[in-house]
Amino acid sequence: MNLKGIVKYKELLIGMVVGLCAIAYLIGSMFIRRTTIVALGAEFMPQVYGFILLGLSALQVIVGINAAKKYEPKKEPTDSTEKPDNKSVFITFGLILLYVASMKILGYTISSILFLFSLTYVLTPVGKKKNYRTMIIFSVVLPLITSYLFRNVMHLGLPIGFLGI
């Protein structure tokens, strides 16, 4: 299915995905241990939520079918600045993943320095000259200050890496 197809069937797809989530959740509720301590067991509410969500997903599928029937393609924005830049979102998300994953190994300070520099680099608008000096100062100073403040002044724990910082 191409992008136009996805847009046309977007509402229907939402209904189907949510329906699958509801089914998975309901299957999960069957593995909850049954107890006789109280009138209603721990599985009761998950089952209620699961069935309500399943019902809602069915409604959404109906809405989606109607929406697909009435679908009229919209004009795509000609100006590139109006289009969402998915590449930046993917890179941002990838950097965030790397940042969180590396925090246990590198510690808060070093992983934050690397993360701040990389994300600032990625998000700098097209046509804007990258000011590396400011970027480096910003990326180094912020983690150092926050690390000192939170660890020593506010006595809050932050991840410590193999270098001990």
Place this chain on the structure above:
Amino acid sequence: MLESFIIGAQAVITPMGIGMIIFGVTLGIIFGSIPGLSATMALALFLPITYSMNPIAGITLLVSLYIGGISGGLISAILTRIPGTPSSIATCFDGYPMTEKGEGAKALGVGIVFSFIGTLLSTIALIFISPWLANIAIQFGSYEYFAVAIFSMTMMAGLSGKSIVKGLMSGMFGAMFATVGMDSIGSVRRYTFGSSEMMSGFSILPVLIGLFAIAEILITAERAKHLKDVKPIEVDIKNIKGFGFSLKEFFEQKWNCLISTFVGLGIGILPGIGGGVANVLNYGVIKNKSKHPEKFGTGIIDGLVASEASNNAAIGGALVPLLALGIPGDTVTAMLLGGLTIQGISPGPLMFIQNVDVVYSIFITMILGSIAMLLIEFYGLRGFVALLKIPKYYLLPAIFVFCVIGAFGINNRIFDVWTVLLFGTMGYFFNKMEIPASPFILGFIIGPMAEINLRRGLMFSQGSFMPFITSPVAVFFLVGAVISLTFSIVSQYKRNKREELSCSN
């Protein structure tokens, strides 16, 4: 009450307390004024700072951030036509045209003064309503609380925006995620997948930070590459008298202000709906009541007063259900709920007995915070305008780092940071699929409340459902729930029909 006030005042009116108010309001205004940042983000960012503070100092900071954050949105709305927060969407309608006409300083003055009045009046209402409501709520048992929870859950339909089905789906997802972990009554594991970290479930703060702050960062990242520098229209505030408008103009707005405050307060009190809805809805109300509705949108102060008085009045309103019932009025109060819980305080009727100092320090903070907002926002305007120019590509990464600190600091575990990421991704996809995120939070907070009270109630009644439908209070709320849901469905149906008709024409 007077004694409680004195206790609250003694706790807040200290160098530390006043410092927190000034610091919080100033930062809140900064967050509110920069488009893409919000009061919710400000609270997410500063929550970790409050962990090591005493409860009153921490909550003073958070409430001050809230007041500043809601009001700050008017600066960019008036000067750049970009609402700083959803609470100031309607401020753009008349604020920016006034600036274009050369009345920018007057627009800012009107916005700031009526923001102040809205906050102050709603605080007075909060002071009287919340203890009264808490006094009633303290007599509630499981049956009544279950009914209140169901009533609050039906509010998800009202929060749904274009589609009730999507809003309810979002709310159900919230309730479902809240079931993860150890069941609070029978201590049975649910959806933990054998992970010991999942046993305590998802903490509210990482969920909130993820859903609102991280998702917002990803959304802004979509356009970051093409973001142009913000160029606010220059406004000369040096040579204006007072706040830029006459006493006659002020008194002409008295009824508008009162109605707007009343509407904002009412919307704020309803669980889950905040300033974001209040300002747009009230703008319509005032426009329809006006003798000259055609002038709305051309740059008249009536529209500005309608938006600013109502969105700020929603602050006091949103705190009513939070303090009296433990149910947040909007996403920012959900953050406040998290902040209070971290400090070991459970909002609800018992708070008025066990933590009376905290309750009244919130009231005092709101009064002092609104005065601070009036002065700081007007006299520090130049500085805030300059801050509008801070590049997003520095701000967003910095905010994320603070969110990580906040998430990690809750339990000192990376698991919470992953939770932030999970819910951030979810929030982003919700945004793409036009599924509102606010009902999710409502479901996440109220779902467990409904479950615990239903099961506890059944334990008391030995498995009988009868007390749930014979308790007058429970019946009142259950009938309210049915009415609220029916009303939402009917209004949605009418709206869809109207849209279809306008499309076919």
